[in-house]
Amino acid sequence: MTQLFIFNEISRAAIYGIGTYIQQLISCLDDEFQINIVNYYSDKPEFTIIENDNVRELYIPRNQLKYTEGKCDETYFINSVYLLSDFIEPEKKIIFHFNHFRYEKIFTLLREYWPTCKIILGIHYFNWCFPLNGNTGYFREIIQKSPDDLTETLEKDTQNAYKQDFAFLQNTDQIICLAQYAKALLCSDYQIPENKISLIRNGLKDEAIFLTSEEKKAIKEKLHINPNEKIILFVGRLDKIKGVDHLIRAFKKLLQERKDCRLIIIGDGEYSKCLQECKDDWGKILFTGKLSKEEVYQFYRLADIGVMLSKHEQCSFVAIEMMMHGIPIIASNSTGLDEMVIDGVNGYKIKTIENKDEVSFDTDECCRLLSLALNNNKEEELKNKCRRQYETHYSLACMKEKMQTLYKLI
Numbered sequence: 173m174t175q176l177f178i179f180n181e182i183s184r185a186a187i188y189g190i191g192t193y194i195q196q197l198i199s200c201l202d203d204e205f206q207i208n209i210v211n212y213y214s215d216k217p218e219f220t221i222i223e224n225d226n227v228r229e230l231y232i233p234r235n236q237l238k239y240t241e242g243k244c245d246e247t248y249f250i251n252s253v254y255l256l257s258d259f260i261e262p263e264k265k266i267i268f269h270f271n272h273f274r275y276e277k278i279f280t281l282l283r284e285y286w287p288t289c290k291i292i293l294g295i296h297y298f299n300w301c302f303p304l305n306g307n308t309g310y311f312r313e314i315i316q317k318s319p320d321d322l323t324e325t326l327e328k329d330t331q332n333a334y335k336q337d338f339a340f341l342q343n344t345d346q347i348i349c350l351a352q353y354a355k356a357l358l359c360s361d362y363q364i365p366e367n368k369i370s371l372i373r374n375g376l377k378d379e380a381i382f383l384t385s386e387e388k389k390a391i392k393e394k395l396h397i398n399p400n401e402k403i404i405l406f407v408g409r410l411d412k413i414k415g416v417d418h419l420i421r422a423f424k425k426l427l428q429e430r431k432d433c434r435l436i437i438i439g440d441g442e443y444s445k446c447l448q449e450c451k452d453d454w455g456k457i458l459f460t461g462k463l464s465k466e467e468v469y470q471f472y473r474l475a476d477i478g479v480m481l482s483k484h485e486q487c488s489f490v491a492i493e494m495m496m497h498g499i500p501i502i503a504s505n506s507t508g509l510d511e512m513v514i515d516g517v518n519g520y521k522i523k524t525i526e527n528k529d530e531v532s533f534d535t536d537e538c539c540r541l542l543s544l545a546l547n548n549n550k551e552e553e554l555k556n557k558c559r560r561q562y563e564t565h566y567s568l569a570c571m572k573e574k575m576q577t578l579y580k581l582i
Contacts, residue, residue: 173206173264174204174205174579175206175267176201176206176208176579177260177266177267178197178208178210178271179210179268179270179271179275180210180212183213189296189489190271190272190296193271193296193489194209194271196375196568196571197571199377199568200375200571200572200575201579202576204580205579206226207228208227208228209230210230210252211230211231211232213234214231218233219233228259230256232252246277249275250277252278253278253285260285265290266288267579267582268289270344273299273340276343279291290582291346292347294350295347295348295349295350295486296350298357299337300333300334301484303329305484305530306482306507308357308507309526311330314331337362342364345582346369347364347368347369348578349371349486350371350373350508351371353510353511372571372575372578373565373570373571374487374488374489375492375568375571376489376496376562376568377568378563379469380472380496380497380498380559382473392474397474402434403476404433404436404477404479404542405472405477405479405494406438407438407468407471407490407493408490409440409441410439410440410442410443410446414481414483415481415504416446418481419435420446421449423457423539424449425535425539430546433456435456435458436457436475437458437460438462438463438468438471469493472493472494472497472499475499476545477501477502477546478491478499478502479502480501480509481504481522484506484507484508484509485506485507485512486508488512495558495561496562498555498556500518500548501513501518502521502522502542502545503520503522504521504533505521505522505523505524514561517557519554519558520541520544520545522538522541
């Protein structure tokens with residue numbers, strides 16, 4: 173039996189992405205694996221163990237120590253190894269699967285205690301993507317500069333973070349990329365050998381339910397939505413990196429062309445700026461806040477178009493959910509999202525405009541693509557192609573086969 177330790181953090185990232193990834197990952201594994209989920213930054217008052225079937229969850233309370241020269245987290249993670257040691261059987265195969273760019277200080281300790289262990293890192297994001305809004309060109313410009321040529325704090329911080337991540341990646345046994353974009357970046361900019369990288373895209377269990385026209389009308393009426401309205405759907409955090417402001421501006425332009433549409437925005441975050449963007453068209457734009465999975469899936473069943481103007485993504489679960497429900501996607505061609513949407517197959521792509529100070533999108537072009545998708549006279553064919561993209565590349569079965577192969581061969 174293989175002892176697998178999957179590392180998680182109780183945070184917004186866990187709620188919106190990595191948490192979903194871990195749920196799907198567990199579904200990929202059989203009885204040959206003893207699964208342990210290590211939850212850092214737990215709100216539980218003490219170290220807690222919860223066992224359910226073949227999954228054991230270990231909750232490590234949030235750090236109570238005060239920061240001293242940035243060493244607080246380092247001490248917290250090192251101490252966690254001592255907690256974990258009581259649950260590790262050294263005679264078995266041991267795999268540590270990390271999902272964040274941290275913990276480098278405990279790698280040495282793990283290898284010292286369990287010399288035959290294997291350390292895997294899943295790349296769900298790159299730290300530099302957040303301050304640079306996913307601007308890959310600017311990132312490459314920064315890391316190629318000599319330290320003396322770095323004039324801005326942003327550039328200095330980015331180069332320092334790159335050097336730390338570079339060293340961190342070298343200390344792993346295997347790296348899981350969710351997108352070809354990330355794999356290419358690791359090979360070219362982080363000098364990781366290709367045989368150390370596994371491309372395993374996110375997968376989701378198929379839970380799509382398809383409604384008849386009459387069933388859709390009934391649900392719309394229940395929600396006080398005009399049954400004849402076309403629904404344009406956004407799902408995600410209301411953050412700058414998601415491009416919601418550009419979407420709202422494009423939708424307002426679309427309303428000048430046709431009135432039979434409604435924009436529904438699902439998610440929490442920065443409402444104030446979004447509401448300001450909606451001025452004069454509030455009646456056509458619905459904010460639901462954060463919803464349960466069941467509620468979100470109800471809107472997927474009603475949606476005609478999904479929109480993702482993200483400035484950076486690796487392998488979006490929202491995009492997969494939309495494909496699973498047969499929803500054509502208007503998406504940016506940024507980072508990993510570029511390879512998830514194929515023009516005319518499962519949606520349409522808009523060019524990401526990358527400048528040093530800003531990453532943006534052409535609102536007129538976005539409006540044009542929305543109109544193109546709404547006026548498509550082969551609507552059912554496009555929806556069927558969306559489903560095929562999901563079934564071929566992003567189903568749980570695809571992910572399961574590759575994950576089991578990796579874990580067994582490493």
